[in-house]
Amino acid sequence: MEETGKPLGRVEALLEAERCLYCFDAPCEKVCPANVPIPEFIHSIKTNNLQGAREIIEVAHPLIETCGRLCPEESFCQSVCARVKIDSPIKIRELHRYVTDNTEPSRNLIIPVRNKGRVAIVGGGPAGLSCARELGRLGFETVIFEKKELGGIPMQQVSNVRFPEEIGKREVRFINDNFVTEVKDKKVQSVKDIGNGFDAIFIATGLQGELDLDVKGTNLKGIYNASELLKLARASIKTPVGRRVGVIGGGNVAVEVATVLKQENSERDVELVYRRSLKELKAFKDEIDEAVNVGVTMQFLAIPVEIKGTDSVEGIVVRRSRLSKPDASGRRNFEEIPDSDFFIPFDTIVIAIGQKLADYFPEIEKTERGLIKVDDNLMASTKGVFAGGDIVRGASTIVESVADGKKAASSISNFSNGGENV
Numbered sequence: 214m215e216e217t218g219k220p221l222g223r224v225e226a227l228l229e230a231e232r233c234l235y236c237f238d239a240p241c242e243k244v245c246p247a248n249v250p251i252p253e254f255i256h257s258i259k260t261n262n263l264q265g266a267r268e269i270i271e272v273a274h275p276l277i278e279t280c281g282r283l284c285p286e287e288s289f290c291q292s293v294c295a296r297v298k299i300d301s302p303i304k305i306r307e308l309h310r311y312v313t314d315n316t317e318p319s320r321n322l323i324i325p326v327r328n329k330g331r332v333a334i335v336g337g338g339p340a341g342l343s344c345a346r347e348l349g350r351l352g353f354e355t356v357i358f359e360k361k362e363l364g365g366i367p368m369q370q371v372s373n374v375r376f377p378e379e380i381g382k383r384e385v386r387f388i389n390d391n392f393v394t395e396v397k398d399k400k401v402q403s404v405k406d407i408g409n410g411f412d413a414i415f416i417a418t419g420l421q422g423e424l425d426l427d428v429k430g431t432n433l434k435g436i437y438n439a440s441e442l443l444k445l446a447r448a449s450i451k452t453p454v455g456r457r458v459g460v461i462g463g464g465n466v467a468v469e470v471a472t473v474l475k476q477e478n479s480e481r482d483v484e485l486v487y488r489r490s491l492k493e494l495k496a497f498k499d500e501i502d503e504a505v506n507v508g509v510t511m512q513f514l515a516i517p518v519e520i521k522g523t524d525s526v527e528g529i530v531v532r533r534s535r536l537s538k539p540d541a542s543g544r545r546n547f548e549e550i551p552d553s554d555f556f557i558p559f560d561t562i563v564i565a566i567g568q569k570l571a572d573y574f575p576e577i578e579k580t581e582r583g584l585i586k587v588d589d590n591l592m593a594s595t596k597g598v599f600a601g602g603d604i605v606r607g608a609s610t611i612v613e614s615v616a617d618g619k620k621a622a623s624s625i626s627n628f629s630n631g632g633e634n635v
């Protein structure tokens with residue numbers, strides 16, 4: 214399958230760069246969690262200095278290839294572009310991607326001497342890798358503890374079509390080869406599993422495992438969780454799903470897996486079943502558009518009640534819901550409509566209702582939600598232990614994890630220099 218999202222060509226990129234207003238105190242830059250100097254890199258594109266543009270982004274952003282393709286720009290930089298008052302926002306993420314597609318990683322950031330200290334990083338996803346790159350730049354040795362392939366969610370739960378494997382691997386390899394001292398294939402569930410010899414620890418394990426759907430019938434044949442199917446699709450292995458597939462959930466992973474299964478077989482009916490409406494879907498706009506474009510259908514305001522079948526799945530009973538008052542975040546809640554159950558025939562059900570928290574690091578203080586509690590410098594309740602990414606925020610975006618990795622590296626550097634974090 215071909216990669217989605219047509220990249221900008223040279224002329225389109227130059228025309229887009231011409232539209233930038235180079236705002237003083239540019240709002241786009243302020244809302245980019247990685248603080249990419251957006252007007253500066255756009256100016257370099259305009260003056261035909263693409264490698265210079267890359268170096269501007271790269272200084273601020275350790276995972277520039279990943280975010281050039283997967284950053285939800287409508288939630289960040291593009292959402293505040295001043296150009297929107299004139300015509301339409303500048304395609305910042307596409308310019309970001311244009312730069313990364315047409316340049317090579319710069320070696321200017323590599324520091325050969327690492328004598329500032331040694332840091333353990335638990336988790337090799339976006340937060341862990343970003344922290345490792347920043348600490349490597351600051352002269353620290355870093356040891357990443359990771360049981361799976363380095364790269365995290367973008368390498369495991371995003372289809373090859375949206376994020377080609379070789380691009381992800383190249384970026385991870387560059388960080389690993391130039392900024393990481395060692396990768397240990399060891400499961401870490403508590404601080405004592407890490408061992409001695411480290412000046413600080415950064416925990417970036419993310420969330421672990423998928424939430425189970427709490428209805429009758431989940432033991433039937435034909436039920437899968439989203440990540441196992443996405444893993445197969447990423448490895449170009451045919452998924453074992455049938456011809457009429459129901460995907461339960463309303464987040465990025467649900468939309469992603471529905472899109473992948475439809476792309477795998479256009480004859481297959483794939484329907485997303487979600488308890489709220491389109492407006493409350495927690496997926497990014499370009500992913501929803503892609504799902505609709507490939508032919509995924511959507512059943513909104515439908516709450517799963519029971520999966521039916523004798524040995525294998527035959528369908529699902531859902532109950533109609535209606536939207537109710539907004540919650541604290543402003544997102545509208547839902548309530549059941551009595552006597553409104555109906556049956557949707559499916560031969561396969563995919564569960565994609567989110568990830569759960571593992572009960573790791575018992576010695577560290579947690580929030581009510583079970584996430585690791587940190588202060589403004591991302592230090593946890595144990596001195597010298599820092600944390601960031603989804604294990605602190607709950608499910609979040611790649612660029613927010615990148616931002617946490619950067620911030621943790623700077624806090625760790627201050628901490629080990631006896632700075633104000635101690």
Ligand code: SF4
Pocket residue numbers: 244245246247248249251274280281284285286289290291305306309612
């Ligand atoms: S990282 Fe994301 S928010 Fe920042 S400039 Fe790139 S696309 Fe925009």
